Structures are given as C-alpha cells and as structure tokens.
Amino acid sequence: MSARGLWIDVEFCTGCMACEAACRQEHDLGPTEYGIKVVEQVLNGGQTFNYVPIPTDLCDLCARRVQQEGKRPACVHHCMAMVMEYGPLDALIEHMARRPRSVMWSPKPRPPRRPYEDLPGTTGE
Amino acid sequence: MSAKGQSEVKVVRSTTWSAGTGCHGGCGVELHVRDGRLLKVEGIAEHPYNLGTLCPRALALREYVHAPDRLLHPLIRRGPRGTDTWQQATWDEALELVEQRMTGVRARYGAESTLFVQGTGRDVGGWLVMLAYNFGSPNWMQSLPGNSCYHPRLLSMKIAMGDYVVPDSSQFSGKRYDDPAWRVPECYLVWGQNAVATCNDGLHGHWIVHALKRGSKLVVIDPNYNWLASRAAIWLPVRPGTDGALALGMLNVIINEGLYDKAFVRDWTIGFDELRTRVQEYPLDKVSQITWVPADKIAAAARLYAAGRPSALQWGVPIDFAPEGLTVALAINALWSITGNVEKPGGMVVARPAYGVTSYPMSQAAIEAMYGDAMPREQFAKRIGADRYPIVRDLHWRAQPDAVIDQIFSGKPYPVKASFIAGTNFVVGAQDPRRWRRAFESLEFNVVVDLFMTPTAMALADVLLPSSSFAERDGVRAWWSPLTSQNRALRVGECRSDAEICFELARRFNTKFQYATLEELYRFYLKPSGIGLEEVREKGWILPRAGSRELPYARHERGLLRADGKPGFETPSGKIELASSRMKAWGYDPLPSYTEPQFSPVSTPALAAEYPLILNTGSRSIAFFHSEFRNIPSLRAMNPEPLAQIHPRTAAQYGIANGDWVWIENQFGRIKMRARYSLVHPRLVLTQHSWFYPERVREDADFSAYEANGNELIPGGLHSKTGFGGAQVKSLLCRIRKVEERAP
Numbered sequence A: 001m002s003a004r005g006l007w008i009d010v011e012f013c014t015g016c017m018a019c020e021a022a023c024r025q026e027h028d029l030g031p032t033e034y035g036i037k038v039v040e041q042v043l044n045g046g047q048t049f050n051y052v053p054i055p056t057d058l059c060d061l062c063a064r065r066v067q068q069e070g071k072r073p074a075c076v077h078h079c080m081a082m083v084m085e086y087g088p089l090d091a092l093i094e095h096m097a098r099r100p101r102s103v104m105w106s107p108k109p110r111p112p113r114r115p116y117e118d119l120p121g122t123t124g125e
Numbered sequence B: 001m002s003a004k005g006q007s008e009v010k011v012v013r014s015t016t017w018s019a020g021t022g023c024h025g026g027c028g029v030e031l032h033v034r035d036g037r038l039l040k041v042e043g044i045a046e047h048p049y050n051l052g053t054l055c056p057r058a059l060a061l062r063e064y065v066h067a068p069d070r071l072l073h074p075l076i077r078r079g080p081r082g083t084d085t086w087q088q089a090t091w092d093e094a095l096e097l098v099e100q101r102m103t104g105v106r107a108r109y110g111a112e113s114t115l116f117v118q119g120t121g122r123d124v125g126g127w128l129v130m131l132a133y134n135f136g137s138p139n140w141m142q143s144l145p146g147n148s149c150y151h152p153r154l155l156s157m158k159i160a161m162g163d164y165v166v167p168d169s170s171q172f173s174g175k176r177y178d179d180p181a182w183r184v185p186e187c188y189l190v191w192g193q194n195a196v197a198t199c200n201d202g203l204h205g206h207w208i209v210h211a212l213k214r215g216s217k218l219v220v221i222d223p224n225y226n227w228l229a230s231r232a233a234i235w236l237p238v239r240p241g242t243d244g245a246l247a248l249g250m251l252n253v254i255i256n257e258g259l260y261d262k263a264f265v266r267d268w269t270i271g272f273d274e275l276r277t278r279v280q281e282y283p284l285d286k287v288s289q290i291t292w293v294p295a296d297k298i299a300a301a302a303r304l305y306a307a308g309r310p311s312a313l314q315w316g317v318p319i320d321f322a323p324e325g326l327t328v329a330l331a332i333n334a335l336w337s338i339t340g341n342v343e344k345p346g347g348m349v350v351a352r353p354a355y356g357v358t359s360y361p362m363s364q365a366a367i368e369a370m371y372g373d374a375m376p377r378e379q380f381a382k383r384i385g386a387d388r389y390p391i392v393r394d395l396h397w398r399a400q401p402d403a404v405i406d407q408i409f410s411g412k413p414y415p416v417k418a419s420f421i422a423g424t425n426f427v428v429g430a431q432d433p434r435r436w437r438r439a440f441e442s443l444e445f446n447v448v449v450d451l452f453m454t455p456t457a458m459a460l461a462d463v464l465l466p467s468s469s470f471a472e473r474d475g476v477r478a479w480w481s482p483l484t485s486q487n488r489a490l491r492v493g494e495c496r497s498d499a500e501i502c503f504e505l506a507r508r509f510n511t512k513f514q515y516a517t518l519e520e521l522y523r524f525y526l527k528p529s530g531i532g533l534e535e536v537r538e539k540g541w542i543l544p545r546a547g548s549r550e551l552p553y554a555r556h557e558r559g560l561l562r563a564d565g566k567p568g569f570e571t572p573s574g575k576i577e578l579a580s581s582r583m584k585a586w587g588y589d590p591l592p593s594y595t596e597p598q599f600s601p602v603s604t605p606a607l608a609a610e611y612p613l614i615l616n617t618g619s620r621s622i623a624f625f626h627s628e629f630r631n632i633p634s635l636r637a638m639n640p641e642p643l644a645q646i647h648p649r650t651a652a653q654y655g656i657a658n659g660d661w662v663w664i665e666n667q668f669g670r671i672k673m674r675a676r677y678s679l680v681h682p683r684l685v686l687t688q689h690s691w692f693y694p695e696r697v698r699e700d701a702d703f704s705a706y707e708a709n710g711n712e713l714i715p716g717g718l719h720s721k722t723g724f725g726g727a728q729v730k731s732l733l734c735r736i737r738k739v740e741e742r743a744p
C-alpha cells in the first residue's frame, strides 16, 4: 500500500475549525490540544481569510478509524466546506494539479517531545 | 458487557436542534453513548442536510452535555433575586410551586398577565406556544426589540409572496448537488451575513461555499470584510443601516436598464409600474451618497445579480435591524421577484414544513390548526401590541416585545405579573438590557428554564428548572424538509427536556388537556403526514414525496401554492405584490422606501462629531451561538475574549495596537473588548455580541452581564413604526480609546 496523506483545497477552506474539533473528539484530546491546527495567513497585521490547516505530531491519519471502522478520517468526514480528501499520495497529487491553491500533507505521528523535562527546576510543577 | 466490564457502545441517530449546538439545527448525527456518557458525535454521511459535516459546536457536544457547571436539579430561590441563593428541590416540589404561583396570578389578574418568553428559533418555541395556550395567555413572545430577528423578513415574504422562500441548494432533494433538476446559481448574493460562521433559519451556511466551489459568482453586501467578502467578485461595504437605500438603488438599475424578467413581471406580479416610479427617487449618485458605496460598484452588482440564470440570495439579520426593517425586506423581495428567480432551480424556492407537519409553528394559521379552540377570540385580542400594531392583530403570531416592556411599566391596559422564560438569556441579549431586567424584576413571579446558570437566571428566576440538550430528548422536526426525528441517547442528572417540562405544566394548567403522553402529541403532530412515529424514528429522516407541495419548482404555475388550488401565489391578488395591498390596508406605504437611522452621521451630525465611528454589534463566531458556549473550554479556546474588529488605519489614529484592550463608548455607556485588526470599513467598530463571562456569573454584582456586552450601548425605542424591524443594533455611533494599564 502506498503512503497516504491529506489533501486540502485551501481556496475554499473557511477556517471553520471543524477539523480541529473533529480530531479532538476522535482522539480524546484536551481543549487546547490539536491533531490539526488551522492557521491564518496574516498580512500587515490584518486578516486575509486564507487558512491552512496543518496536521501536528499527533496526527496518525486516524489509523484505527480508517482501518477498523472503514470510515474516512474524522477531519475529512466533518469538514464543513468539504475541501479535504484522504488517500494515497499519488492520487492526491492529481488533485493538486487540478486545483491550484491547495496543499498536501504526509503526516506521521511521534510522541510529544519535552526537551526541558530533564533539566532541574523546569518542570513547572 | 465487554471483557473490561464496560457496556457496549450504543449508537442513536438523531437531529440537531437548539441546546447542544445552539442553532436552528437540522443536521443528522449519530450519538455514541456508553454507560450514560456521550462518547462521540458523528455526522451522518448520507444525511441530505449536512452530508456528514458538522460544526465545532456539534463536535464539542460531549463537553457541553457533561459540563461540570450544568444545572442538574430544579432550584428554588431562597434569598433575594440576584443573589446566588438556591435550594435544591425535587421536580414535584418545583412544579407544584410553579403551578400554584402561576395559577394564583391567573386567578387574580387573568391569564393574559403572564408572559411566555423565548429567544431565537429553538424548539422550545413550539412548546411555549402549547403552554401559553393551555394556560390561556395570548402573550407568547421573542425577547428582542422590533421582533428584529428573521420576523421582519418572514413577514415581508408572507405579505409580498404569501409564502416563505429560501435560496435553493437542492436541500429538498435527496440527491442534493447531483440532482439533474438543480442548477448551480450563476450569481450568489449574500446580504449581511457571515454565513460561514453560522447556519441560519434552515440554511446551512456552508451550502453557499459548496455553490462557490461549483462556480457561483459571489456578490457580498457587508461592511465587514469577511471570508465571503474575500472570495467575492464584487464586495459592497455598505454603511450600516442603509441597506434599504442600496436595495432601491439596485432596483433602479435593474428596472431602468431593462434587466428584469419581463414575462415573469407581466404574468406573476402586480404593482410594477408603481415600483418603477418609486425607484426613480433613488438614482445611484444619491444612493451612493447615502450608502458610502461607489455608484459604479452598485451598478455592477445589480447587473451581475440580474444576469444570473439563476441567481440566489441569502440575507441576514442586519436587514431586520435596519430602520423600518420590514420595508427593507420588501425591497429585497422585489429584487428576486422582478429578476424572475422565484421557484427556479438554484434560485429562490418556497419552503414549507415537510408533509405539512408543524413542530414549530411559523404562522398564526399553523397555531390555530394545532390549538385553535384553546383560546377564545376575545382572549386572543388581548395579545400585547395588537391594539398598536395592525400586523400583530392580523398577521403575526406573537406579542410585540417593545409594547410588552412598556406595558410592564405602565400596567395599561392590563397588568403584567408573571413570566415563564425558556431558552433565552435576554438580561444579556436584549438591547437596553438593564431596562429589560428592571421590567422583569418588577414581576411577582418568574420561572427560568435553562441548562446553565445565566445572568438571566441569576437576576430573575424564582424557580430555575434544568433543561436538556437535544441529545437528551425525543421529538419530531419539520423545519422545513426533510421530516426528521430526534431520539434520546442519554439522560443527565435530573434534567428534563423543554417538551417534558412544558407538557407536564400544560396538563396542570388545563384540566381538559387532551394528551396523556408526549408520544400522543407527537402522533398528533404527524397526523397530516400519514406517517407513523415509529417510522420517522426508525428512518431518522423522510424526504418529501415526489410531486408533493413541498418540492420545487414552478409551483405557482401548477396551482400548488394557493389553498384554492389555482395558479399563483397565496396573496390577496394571487400575484407577487410589488406594491402591497395589505400594507396599504394597514395604513402603511405599500412600496419600499428608505429611512435614515435615528442616530447617524446624517441624522445627528453634532453627535457624530463626538462619536465619529459606527458601532456595529453582533459579529458571529462559529465557536458560539449568541450568548452560549463561553463556558465550554475547547470552544472558548477558539475565541477566548470578546473581540472588537477595527481597521488598522483607524486603530493607528487612536493609538491602538492589535490586541489592546479598548473602551468602546457612546452616549449610552461603555464596554471593554480586545481590539482586533481587520479590514472592516474604516469608519466601523465591529463587535461580537452577547458576551458575558460565565466564570463570573455567580460572583460579579452584575453577573458580568454588561462589561463586554454591546447591547449596553443600544437604547430601547428604536424599533420600526410597524413594530417589525429596527433597533439600530448595527448602526449606532461610538468612539474608542485604549484601556490604560492601571485604569482606576
């Protein structure tokens, strides 16, 4: 099986944050944890309404959901503008060719890094 | 039981509506529960309304349902109102007290002395009508001046067209965008609504985005440069409150340039010549001066809209809030009518409740069909506002809110003594909120029904009843199509649904109440459909039958809109009335016209010198619904503080940096918000609305109801002459200054 990823048509991404919320629910994350984070381009301090959702280190492409339940990833399923696709990277790249102003991600999860954890006096306890 | 000793996950299909998501709902969801805990909410992919998608509020339902600050038991006030002094009670004790106090008021002052108060279009509306009718009071109301939320627009359509129309997103067809009968609108005009942050009045906001993806050209009329404006072919940043002039200017272009649909105008409208004469009073140079939009842009927008085959139009609440909102809405009815977009695929289509089922009555006729003989004529005539406003007397189905507040203070023509308040937080959400609060403080007895401790409950409730989210209740829903069911997935604490609470009280208030159980009542609702309750529950949603009256298109040609079965529209003339015979009979101008806001740079230039900016309250955040959800951590994290949008250039003039706390002040008061740079009209301060801090409701003297609440800056008495529209919620004057770090 070829590697899988996410494709997002950012021209029509409205920044609705449904992807963030869907991922949080699916993975039981806390209120300020993100498996995907919607970021807005800012120009001269003002809003552009150009949003780019970025998967984080927590994104496992909904492995359990996709493999065991046969569903699309939670973010793709719930995206309000219906601008996300999940699939093999070689298929997604065709979307990119067809639709400029789109992005593709090839996420891979890794455990959270806590670089200061071992340093004395920095655990914040 | 699974190996770990946990029960199996149960999956219940239901439909969103009101508490839980806050909105007017309609989305199909799967609710996953185990051992009384909601684990997950999943959009139903094959549901024709939401197509599987869900908003962040729906996706945070777990947090909402199991929020630690939910009210779980009935509470009876033991100390003075406004103090956090409650005693937990059983349902029997609480309902006994409500019954005894309310029937006492009824015996002493008459049933009309009790108000039944709701906020926005929640399912509780239908239950409040039932309760009011069984109590015997004609005074069911919305807690907003001028009824200025959708009702001016609804009435304009009833008056001009005899029916309600909505933009056609193929929502009434199970095939949606794949239905070959549907057309992508060539032009989509969005007037005063940040539709990507909200789903209004039976329209899923993102349907507009789906149309854009399929090639619709977008025209946006909004002083706020928002997502839609950023994608628009033409953006008209209109001066707030002048939408009426803009509509008349667009009509001027379309009529004078001959861009209207001549055959449709000839066959299906009356009053075109009068309208033609009227729009001559609105040449573009004058309209441009009024609206601050360049004339060539107005002309270009009018031409693009008129050229669309078809064009769709979605409108928002600023139209209601404009002075004489009803007449502004009538002008917009004329726009889609003369361009022949009515009952066309991808245009504007008549919306009717599926299978004629009324779960939420949207007309007096619907109420009478449900509870008709429950109220004698002479009692009905006591509805507050009916003597002052002919539209309340003849057409609308609720008491007029401004007249209610006046009558509470005056006691004339009869005293108001008690209230049953459900699904509204008007101590925050009404304009001139302190006056509303004083009015209700003067009543002998107030019941509040809610899920959380709100400023309204703190200030007013004598008895506070804990209500439920949609996940905790059964029901049927037909707003508009398809016919859907709501199925209970769990219970939380001792909470009961609004339906259960109102049903139980209706039985206590009316000894002749016909129904023994709620199920019987649901079956009664479903009667016109011939569909059984079990069938709706099992299927979850049922689309209209092919060829039925609830399906577009061209129903006026096929005699499917009028009760008598003749072709045409359900108006006195049978045509769309561009000059309205009903408005004329009531003594109003039958044609649309423009009225300048009472406080504005034009009406009050001296005041504008002192307060040079325009205050536009009510920008939407997808994390919230009106005053709700600030207590839900993940949603609050999306929008932690109240925001005031301001153009960077304007901010610089006042020495305000992005993110500074600012005072926004006018002659009526001041509020504190966080400045956010954005590309709104440079003369504008655009604030989020109905902010309070739930974390401080029980501690703060004023329940934190006013500190960041734009309604503090809006006086009463600005509603329209017709009783429908106005309130200047979006067009008052203000100034801003930075909050100094160590402010006194």
Ligand code: SF4
Residues within 6 Å of the ligand: A022, A023, A024, A026, A035, A036, A055, A056, A058, A059, A060, A061, A062, A073, A074, A075, A076, A107
């Ligand atoms: S694919 Fe799954 S894990 Fe990755 S961002 Fe989307 S919802 Fe989260």
Ligand code: SF4
Residues within 6 Å of the ligand: A008, A012, A013, A014, A015, A016, A017, A018, A019, A020, A038, A051, A053, A078, A079, A080, A081, A082, A083, A084
């Ligand atoms: S859910 Fe879709 S439209 Fe919304 S922010 Fe995420 S990618 Fe964008």
